[in-house]
Amino acid sequence: MDRQHTRFNRSALVLLALAPLALAACSNGGKAKKDQSYLAQDVETLYSAARETLAKRQYRLAGAQFDEVERQHPYSVWARRAQLMSSFAYYAAGEYQEAIGAAQRFLSLHPGSREAPYAYYMVALSHYNQIMPVNKDQKTTQQALDSLGELIRRYPNTDYAADARLKIDLARDHLAGKEMEIGRFYQSQGLYLAAIIRFRTVIEKFDTTSHAPEALHRLVESYLAMGIPEEATKSAAVLGNNYPESKWYERSFKLIGRWVPDAPKKMANQGGQ
Numbered sequence: 091m092d093r094q095h096t097r098f099n100r101s102a103l104v105l106l107a108l109a110p111l112a113l114a115a116c117s118n119g120g121k122a123k124k125d126q127s128y129l130a131q132d133v134e135t136l137y138s139a140a141r142e143t144l145a146k147r148q149y150r151l152a153g154a155q156f157d158e159v160e161r162q163h164p165y166s167v168w169a170r171r172a173q174l175m176s177s178f179a180y181y182a183a184g185e186y187q188e189a190i191g192a193a194q195r196f197l198s199l200h201p202g203s204r205e206a207p208y209a210y211y212m213v214a215l216s217h218y219n220q221i222m223p224v225n226k227d228q229k230t231t232q233q234a235l236d237s238l239g240e241l242i243r244r245y246p247n248t249d250y251a252a253d254a255r256l257k258i259d260l261a262r263d264h265l266a267g268k269e270m271e272i273g274r275f276y277q278s279q280g281l282y283l284a285a286i287i288r289f290r291t292v293i294e295k296f297d298t299t300s301h302a303p304e305a306l307h308r309l310v311e312s313y314l315a316m317g318i319p320e321e322a323t324k325s326a327a328v329l330g331n332n333y334p335e336s337k338w339y340e341r342s343f344k345l346i347g348r349w350v351p352d353a354p355k356k357m358a359n360q361g362g363q
Contacts, residue, residue: 133163137172144175149183157192170196174205177212186216210241211250218257224267231268235261259298266296266305273308282312303329307338310345319350 140155156176160169177192193212200206217234238254238261245251273288289312292305306329313322326342333339 133168149179153179189216207245207248214238263299266292266299266301270301282316286312303333303336303338307342310342
């Protein structure tokens with residue numbers, strides 16, 4: 091996901107600038123002192139101090155200071171602003187759970203606010219940025235898909251939703267990659283039925299992802315290895331019908347031609363099925 095995260099960070103920073111309260115987006119942050127104590131201060135002084143800290147890119151500390159605005163003045167307009175700014179500051183610091191918490195507090199108190207789309211976006215971004223490599227558990231990927239989907243359902247015509255749609259495509263591709271990794275492992279161990287289940291999951295649930303052509307080819311390989319040439323021929327025909335220029339179709343065509351008599355005729359008859 092490194093390349094995807096690079097694209098994500100760039101687009102995220104652009105969209106964060108659209109938020110009604112966000113400052114210029116930056117990266118990296120200083121650590122807030124866990125035992126930081128605050129004297130009671132007027133709300134404007136507290137909020138201004140937090141903004142200054144954020145401008146210095148001391149993101150964790152800024153998040154804590156915005157939280158203090160909310161703690162000392164919980165029912166003020168400043169508290170509402172501070173919740174969103176706290177979410178942004180923690181997000182910039184890479185403290186994604188804290189960013190989610192601040193955004194969700196805002197939504198629980200102000201569900202009908204005009205800033206609600208931004209809060210949902212912060213939740214979705216924070217989940218998305220926690221997506222793990224395909225060799226790790228993909229719970230966070232599903233959480234990202236769920237939160238991105240909720241944003242699109244609630245606010246389909248916003249700039250945030252437009253970015254969410256792109257990220258959903260990337261996250262789905264990531265989940266398909268996980269299925270492919272498991273399927274390839276099973277295939278390498280001669281566990282062809284288990285491999286087929288994984289490859290078929292890619293075809294049935296993630297057919298629009300970049301992994302679909304390879305999944306069809308791996309089905310051809312697995313069915314041939316199990317001695318089921320009819321199913322192998324069907325998979326090759328679907329591959330040729332949908333991805334005729336793919337390298338995976340070229341490989342499948344060679345395999346079918348080698349192991350299945352009259353394969354070209356069968357593939358021609360089954361390609362539209």
